[in-house]
Amino acid sequence: MNAPVYNFAYLDEQTKRMxxxxxxxxxxxxxxxxxxxxxxMPMPYGWGTGGVQVTAAILGPADVLKxxxxxxxxxxxxxxxxxxxxxxxGVATTTATADATVIQTRHRIPEAPLxxxxxxxxxxxxxxxxxxxxxxETETRRMHALGEYGLMHVKLxxxxxRFGHIATSYAYPVKVNARYVMDPSPTPKFDNPxxxxxxxxxxxxxxxxxxxxxxxPYTSVVSLDFEDHxxxxxxxxxxxxLCGADDSYLDEIVTDDQGSRMFVCSDTDYCENxxxxxxxxxxxxxxxxxxxxx
Amino acid sequence: xxxxxxxxQDNDQPLLLADGLGKSxxxxxxxxxxxxxLYPGEVLAIVGESxxxxxxxxxxxSAQLSPSAGKVSYRMRxxxxxxxxxxxxxxxxxxxRTDWGYVHQDPVLGLRMAVSAGANVGERLMxxxxxxxxxIRDTATSWxxxxxxxxxxxxxxxxxxxxxxxxxxxxxxxxxxxxRLVFMDEPTGGLDVSVQARLxxxxxxxxxxxxLAAIVVTHDLAVARLLSHRVMVMKGGRVIExxxxxxxxxxxxxxxTQLLVSSILPA
Numbered sequence: 001m002n003a004p005v006y007n008f009a010y011l012d013e014q015t016k017r018m019x020x021x022x023x024x025x026x027x028x029x030x031x032x033x034x035x036x037x038x039x040x041m042p043m044p045y046g047w048g049t050g051g052v053q054v055t056a057a058i059l060g061p062a063d064v065l066k067x068x069x070x071x072x073x074x075x076x077x078x079x080x081x082x083x084x085x086x087x088x089x090g091v092a093t094t095t096a097t098a099d100a101t102v103i104q105t106r107h108r109i110p111e112a113p114l115x116x117x118x119x120x121x122x123x124x125x126x127x128x129x130x131x132x133x134x135x136x137e138t139e140t141r142r143m144h145a146l147g148e149y150g151l152m153h154v155k156l157x158x159x160x161x162r163f164g165h166i167a168t169s170y171a172y173p174v175k176v177n178a179r180y181v182m183d184p185s186p187t188p189k190f191d192n193p194x195x196x197x198x199x200x201x202x203x204x205x206x207x208x209x210x211x212x213x214x215x216x217p218y219t220s221v222v223s224l225d226f227e228d229h230x231x232x233x234x235x236x237x238x239x240x241x242l243c244g245a246d247d248s249y250l251d252e253i254v255t256d257d258q259g260s261r262m263f264v265c266s267d268t269d270y271c272e273n274x275x276x277x278x279x280x281x282x283x284x285x286x287x288x289x290x291x292x293x294x
Numbered sequence: 295x296x297x298x299x300x301x302x303q304d305n306d307q308p309l310l311l312a313d314g315l316g317k318s319x320x321x322x323x324x325x326x327x328x329x330x331x332l333y334p335g336e337v338l339a340i341v342g343e344s345x346x347x348x349x350x351x352x353x354x355x356s357a358q359l360s361p362s363a364g365k366v367s368y369r370m371r372x373x374x375x376x377x378x379x380x381x382x383x384x385x386x387x388x389x390x391r392t393d394w395g396y397v398h399q400d401p402v403l404g405l406r407m408a409v410s411a412g413a414n415v416g417e418r419l420m421x422x423x424x425x426x427x428x429x430i431r432d433t434a435t436s437w438x439x440x441x442x443x444x445x446x447x448x449x450x451x452x453x454x455x456x457x458x459x460x461x462x463x464x465x466x467x468x469x470x471x472x473x474r475l476v477f478m479d480e481p482t483g484g485l486d487v488s489v490q491a492r493l494x495x496x497x498x499x500x501x502x503x504x505x506l507a508a509i510v511v512t513h514d515l516a517v518a519r520l521l522s523h524r525v526m527v528m529k530g531g532r533v534i535e536x537x538x539x540x541x542x543x544x545x546x547x548x549x550x551t552q553l554l555v556s557s558i559l560p561a
Contacts, residue, residue, distance in 0.1 A: 150419075
C-alpha cells in the first residue's frame, strides 16, 4: 500500500512562496491586511486554516513548534495541529513557550514573555475590525486607505452608552504603528498590552477571509479608547486555583450544578511551570482527589 | 477674531460656483449647461418634475458624481476657491463630513440604523478626532434637543424612531460639525403633512440661526416657498427659469413653471 507522500509541511513550494510574499508585504506595512490565495486545508474553516497556512510557509526543519488553543497545549485543536506538523514536516514540538521558535495560537498570547527570534502565528476568524459597523468591503478598504477610523470609536461609544464602560472584552481594536487599525483576533483584551513593543514577530492568518497581516518586532500597538474612558485590562479577581498566580489570565471552570466554580490559568504551560516551581493554589493540595459520587 | 473677519469678507463672494455643468450617460443627457453661484447663508431650491435632472445635479454639486462637462468650485474654509474635481478623494470625503451636510430623502441611507442616536450624531465628531466620551455625549444631547427629539431616547437606535424623528436625527447628525453648506434631497418626502410642517419649521429656524447655505431639491413647491430664497426650475435636464422664490412662484414666466404652479391642489 502506498501511503500518500506530502511535500515538507504539507503545502507545495509554489504555494509557500505565494504565502511568504504576502507575509513579507504584511511585515513591510504593519497592520495592513494583505490578500492571499488561501488554499483548502484538510480541516474545516474556523479551525485555524489561516494560521496553519502561515505556519506551513514559515516552518523549517530546525524549528520547534508549539500550538495552543485558548492558552492550552492539550485541547483537540492544539493537539491535532501539532500532530499534523509533526507528521508532515517532522519538526520537533514542545509545550514550553521559551523553547519554541514558532508558536501557533488561537485566542491567547502566552503569559511567559516572548523573546526575539520567536514567531507567534495567530488564527484569525474575521480580520476586518470595521466589519460589523460597515458591511461593504469596498468601503472598509477605502477607510483603511484614508485612515478614516471615526467609526471604530462609534463601536466603543456604543459600549459605554449601553453598559457604562467599554464592554468589548476580546478582539479589542488596536492601532498598529500609529497607522492601521487592526483586529488582534479574538484574544482577550488582557493580552493587548503584550503586543506592544513585542520582541517576537507576530503574524496573523485568516483562511476563510484570505488575509494575512503582521506586527513586526518592536512595533507600537495601542488599544483604542476615550480620554475619559481609558483602556483597561480585565481578569477575574482571583488567584489561580492550581498555582496561585494572581497575574495570569484565568479560565472559569464550573465544577458542579450548585454554582461552584474554580479559576485556573488559561495558559497551561505557565501554570504547570509554576506548580513545578512549588507554587500552590487552593485546589492543588491533592490534584488527583476524586469526589465520591452519589 | 481673525476667523470671523475672514467670514465677513467672504459673504460678498460665492460659496459654490457651478459653471456649465452637465452630465450625460451615453446619448442620454441627464443634466445640461447649469451655471449659478450660491452665496453664504443663501437657500436655493431646485424644483421640477421627476426625471428633470434635479437629483443628478445635486450629486454633481456635492462631488458624488463627476461631471461630463463644466466644473464646480467651492470656497474652502481658508477662503480659497477650489475646483472639486481637482480635490483628492481624502479631501473630498473630509469636506463631505465636516464642511458639508447631505440630507437624504430616505433617512436609512443617511443614518446608521443599528447604532444609537447618540452615536449617530457623534460619529462625525469622532471622525474629526474627538476623543472624549463625555464631551461627545453632551454635544449629541444638545443637538437632539435642538431638533426636538426627546433626550431620553439618545440610546435608542433609529430603527425604533418614527419617520419624522429619523429625518430630524439625520439633520442633527449633519449639522453637528457646523457645516457651511447643506445639500438636501427631498427632505420632506414620505412624511405626512403635519410632520412635514414641523420639519420645515425646524429647518427654517436652523438655517437662519446657523447662517447655513443650503441647496434643496424638491418637487414640492410649498417646501421651496417656505425654505428658499431663490428657486431654479428644471425641465429635461435644463434650467428653464430662475429667480427669487416669490417672484418665480407668484409670477411664473415660463409655460412649464406656470403649469407647475397651477398644479398645486387648493387646500
